[in-house]
Amino acid sequence: MGKYWYQKQLRMVQTVLRETDIVNYNAKAVVEYLEKSNANCIIINAGGIVDFFHSGLDGANLNSFMTNEDILGDLVREAHAKEIKVICRIDFRGAEKDFFRAHPDWFSCEEDGSPKMMSSLIKSEVDIYLPCYNSRYMNEQAMEFTRSIFRQYDIDGIWENALGMPQGVCYCSRCREKYRKDMNKELPTAQQIKNPLVYEEYRKWKYQCALQHIDRIKNTVKEFGDDKAYAAEIFGFLRTAEREAINVLDLDMARDSFDYLVTPAMVSQEAAPASYASGLVYPGSIVKHMKMISKNKQSVLLFGNNGGTLRYVKDPVVENKIWLWEAVSAGGGFWNCLFNGQHPAATHDNRAAYISKPMYDFLHENENILEYNLPIAEAAIYVSKPTRDIFGNSLNFSKDQFCFNMKGIEKVLVEKHIQFVHIPGHINISLEELKPYRVIILPNVKCMSANEIEIFKEYVKEGGRIIASFETSLYDENGNKRNDFGLSEVLGVTSTGTVEDTTVDCYQLIKDTESALLKGIKDTQLLANAEHTLLVNALPGAKAVTTYIPVIRNQPPEKAWIRRMDTVYPVSLTNTFGKGTVVYFAFPIGRALYNYAHDDFVQLFENALDMTLEEDFMIKTNAPASVHIQVISTGEEQNGVMMSLVNHTGTMYRPVHQLVSVHQIEVDIKVPHSPKELRILKAESPVVFKETRNDDGTVTIKFVLDRLDVFAAVWMKM
Incomplete structure (x- = not known):
């Protein structure tokens, strides 16, 4: 059986319609813009908060x-004539006062019975009453609304917007009854x-309620055929919610x-x-992360102006270009959400209007090369979902113990041109999922199950290498603290249980000057320390390279x-170990690399990578750290490898306004x-190739x- 359309390359455009844009709507002009942009799919408002067609439902x-x-x-009609797919956007994050008054039991409420309001979460000109994942409004009403679209129009799919809006504990009658039934308690x-x-x-x-809601909407869409697509708005893996x-x-x-x-990712990211x-x-x-989550599904980057905050004006052009070429280099598809209105004119x-056209082109x-692709990697970062859920906080650096660890590690990997992916960690991980990588980085992976x-x-016993930090494996998958590291004998340490605040005036004492971990570090007895330090004891056979120094106050x-x-x-x-x-x-x-990035931390971590990868990198280059190099495979049919370079070399401060x-x-x-x-897919100057055969039978290009x-x-066809 052939692929459905949504299993092929996706080059999407969303026209973000305001209520007034329905006046003199010009579908022909919209499709002309899509054709010029080389888009193959459009997302258009259908309804929910505001309906753009007659659904025939009560309370529309x-x-x-x-x-x-x-x-x-x-x-x-116009889009299908040009073989462009049409997805309808539904938004059932809430309703206005009249609808709420008619159906108050269809919505979410506080413990005292008062309704939950959008105005407590985001700024809005109107009062919007919020539903929950179990509510009639977000389920039966949304399902019937979806059916009404398909019955009237030959659309190709549904996009559920604002799926993450239901917040806090909901005390509506449905939630009370369901919690009582599922959990046997109030x-x-x-x-x-x-x-x-x-x-x-x-x-x-x-979480289970959210999954059940998603499946209800998906099953409703699939009533009209497996070729009808369903997806919804969920933010990226480094975007954790407020606890x-x-x-x-x-x-x-x-x-x-x-x-x-698909996930939203804006140059100026979701801030006000x-x-x-x-x-x-x-x-x-984020594209690589999506590809690792589900290797057979298309991964799409949703981008738009100013994180939605200043949605009427453009973001800095140079940054947008870098942003979009980065997604291309990882093999991602696109969802253009750059403007408000029918079409740019x-x-x-x-x-x-056409800033993304070169990337779509x-x-x-x-397309025949890039339709199916996966990242190629020599290193992997282990992404622990329990650690993110329990200890992550992307909105508050001081409280976060996940997101900024990830960002700091990525920073060094990118600057060293090391090819890496994210392993989606889970409690039933298998050895086969780890084996392809020469080194796996555990950036304070606090939560690990017994199976992990x-x-x-x-993995390590058979010759694998790991770089771990801080409280890795000190908690189980539910966030319960262990008496000691689950990986104690692998890491070579036992925990004392004491954590010292080393954010200010703290250092490490060099003990093993011959260690490869200190390569290039000379003429000093001390290195910087940072963040918080867990006091550990070394097990026999493990080699302490540096040791903890108690705080040395700088004044007087x-x-x-x-x-x-x-x-x-x-x-x-x-x-x-083995x-x-x-x-x-x-x-x-990782947090220290993100927040402070002192030379000592950078050099220690770079040396750790050199040790574990034995300085035998997939990529060797004279390009500066400001040039990002990525490599992806282009699938079994094409059996090829694409290598991309994205230049970040520019002005001193963000946003970047000029590239050098x-x-x-x-x-x-x-x-x-x-x-x-060997094929040049895109270059701004001549490219010269030279091939050398290595002693181990491999080839260096x-x-x-x-x-x-x-x-x-x-691109290289292998």
Whole structure:
């Protein structure tokens, strides 16, 4: 059987309609824009908060500007004539006052019975009453609304917007009854939910409610054929919810429920006012993460202006170009959400109308190569979902013990041009999922199940290498603290249970000057320390490279000393377990790399990578760290490898407004054998190839680029 359309490359455009955009809607002009943009799918408002067609349902919230228009019919007819798919956006995050008054029992409520309101979460000109995952409004009403669209129009799928809006504990009658039935107890009170154990129990239950809701909407869509697509809005793996809100949705849950994976990722990321919180390599990172979650589904990056905060004007152009080429280099598809209105010519700011066209053109021109692709990696970061859920907080750096660890680790991997992926960690991980990677990084992976621990033991015993930090494996998958590390004998340490605050005026004492972990570090007895340090004891055979020094206060200078710097507690340590090698840091080095990035932390972590990869990297290059290099495989049918370069070299501060070209870049890539074909997919200057056969039978291909302005890509058919 052939592939459904949503299993092929997706180049999407969403026209973000305001109520007034229904007036004189010009479907022909919209489709002309899609054709010029090389898009193959459009997402258009259908309804929920505001209906853009007559659903025929009781209580429909019809667009007040609607007369005799039939914009869905017009668009489906015009788009299908050009072989462009049409997805309808539904948004059942809430309803206005009149509908709520007619059906108050269809919505979410607080413990005292008062309704939950959107105004408590985001700014809005109107009061929106919120539903929950179990509510009639978000389920039966949404399901009937979806059926009414399919019955009237030959649309190709449904996009459920704002799926993550239901927040906090809901005390509606349905939730009370369902919790009583599922959990054999009453819903926790506002006071009880402050207990971490009660909180986790409720969060997991709510997670199941969210999954059940998703399946209800998906099954409704599939009533009209397996070729009809369903997906919904879920933010990326580095976007954790506020703990108080008890939001539970993440990309991992979508692997089975959605027909393709998509996540919003804006240059200025989800902030009010807009700010530049994410690094410019994030698009490639999130695309790779989606591909690792579900290797057979299309991965799509949703991008738009200013995180939705300043949605009427464009984001900085140069940053957008870097952002989009990053996603291309990882093999992702696109969802353009750049403007408000019918089409660019009918909106206020037309400057960004075609900023994504070069990327869409590139994907279209190389569709046969890039339709199916996966990242190639020598290193992997283990993404622990329980650690993220229990200890992550992307909105508050001081409280987070997951997100910023990930970002710091990625920063060094990117700058060293090391090819990496994220392993979606789970309690039933298998050895086969770990074996492809020469080194696996555990950035403070606090939560590990008994099975995960045994699998990692086996991985290292058979010759695998790991780099771990801080409290890795000190908690089980439910966040319960163990008496000691689950991976104690692998890491080569035991925990004392004491954590010292080493955020200020703290150092490490060098103990083993001959260790490869200290390569290039000379003329010093001390290194910087940071964050918090877990005091650990080394097991026999493990080698302490540096040790903990108690705080040395910096003021007054005359008193900035202590009598004894030497302690028995390792801060950095190497160990051998079976045939494998382990590097352990007793502080969260990922957070330190993100927040402080002192030379000592960078060099320690780079040396750990050199040790575990034995300096035998897939990519060797003279390109500066500001040039990001990514490699992906292009599927069994094409049996090829694409290597891309994205230039980040620019102005001193973000946002980047000007790129500086890099000249005479040499890149060596090691491949198993001679390519059958070498093809330049995109380059801004001549590219020269040279092939060298290695002693081990592999082949090194040297690429020399005379100049890199923004993006270049080459393809090798193997």
